[in-house]
Amino acid sequence: MKFAVIVFPGSNCDVDMYHAIKDELGEEAEYVWHDENDLSGFDGILLPGGFSYGDYLRSGSIAHFSNVMAEVKKAAEQGKPVLGVCNGFQILLEAGLLPGAMKRNEGLKFKCEPASLKVVNAKTLFTSGYTENQVISVPIAHGEGNYFCDELTLKRLNDNSQIVFTYSENPNGSLEDIAGIVNERGNVLGMMPHPERAVDSMLGSSDGIKLFQSIVKNWREAHVTTS
Numbered sequence: 001m002k003f004a005v006i007v008f009p010g011s012n013c014d015v016d017m018y019h020a021i022k023d024e025l026g027e028e029a030e031y032v033w034h035d036e037n038d039l040s041g042f043d044g045i046l047l048p049g050g051f052s053y054g055d056y057l058r059s060g061s062i063a064h065f066s067n068v069m070a071e072v073k074k075a076a077e078q079g080k081p082v083l084g085v086c087n088g089f090q091i092l093l094e095a096g097l098l099p100g101a102m103k104r105n106e107g108l109k110f111k112c113e114p115a116s117l118k119v120v121n122a123k124t125l126f127t128s129g130y131t132e133n134q135v136i137s138v139p140i141a142h143g144e145g146n147y148f149c150d151e152l153t154l155k156r157l158n159d160n161s162q163i164v165f166t167y168s169e170n171p172n173g174s175l176e177d178i179a180g181i182v183n184e185r186g187n188v189l190g191m192m193p194h195p196e197r198a199v200d201s202m203l204g205s206s207d208g209i210k211l212f213q214s215i216v217k218n219w220r221e222a223h224v225t226t227s
């Protein structure tokens with residue numbers, strides 16, 4: 001499986017993402033600069049964390065105008081897996097690929113620490129390697145992770161099982177402890193915690209690797225025929 005790691009001016013978790021895919025997962029990965037106009041050669045799209053355009057205005061609000069975002073939308077419409085982590089999640093929200101918005105953390109402090117997450121929905125293509133309600137440890141590092149949406153959107157998220165991860169202890173004030181959500185179709189996931197930084201026990205946790213393994217397993221089942 002071949003992944004695109006999209007790089008925006010100010011991305012700083014692209015190397016971690018690339019390392020997780022290439023060295024820990026053992027799949028193909030390529031850096032793709034934000035002005036690229038063609039993602040047709042990739043099977044999965046990864047938007048890594050960082051401070052695209054210095055987080056000016058609102059995190060992700062400038063990056064979502066990048067050329068590559070039209071291609072990310074196309075890939076999502078084609079049903080390809082699209083994962084946005086931290087700033088990647090913020091960009092997906094700004095692009096309208098996921099509902100809701102991100103506010104500054106309650107307390108207005110940047111939080112960088114391990115987080116306990118509950119896997120609320122283990123039926124997505126991103127989480128099928130976990131069990132329902134499994135608690136995993138994945139680090140967070142953000143100043144703008146306070147997820148917010150209106151009541152109707154929240155009801156839809158709950159009714160469609162689109163809330164995928166919640167925090168055991170809410171670090172940022174996000175609505176209903178939301179740490180990650182998926183789109184209605186189930187192929188676009190945004191999450192504030194960093195699974196790419198939890199892929200080896202030397203990093204304090206290897207719980208994140210299952211997320212990437214789930215993507216590959218589900219992709220193989222759908223695309224690779226064995227005789």
Ligand SMILES: NC(=O)CC[C@H](N)C(=O)O
Nearest residue numbers: 049050086087142143144
């Ligand atoms: N690591 C990240 O992507 C976090 C940066 C992010 N722009 C923030 O809210 O602070």
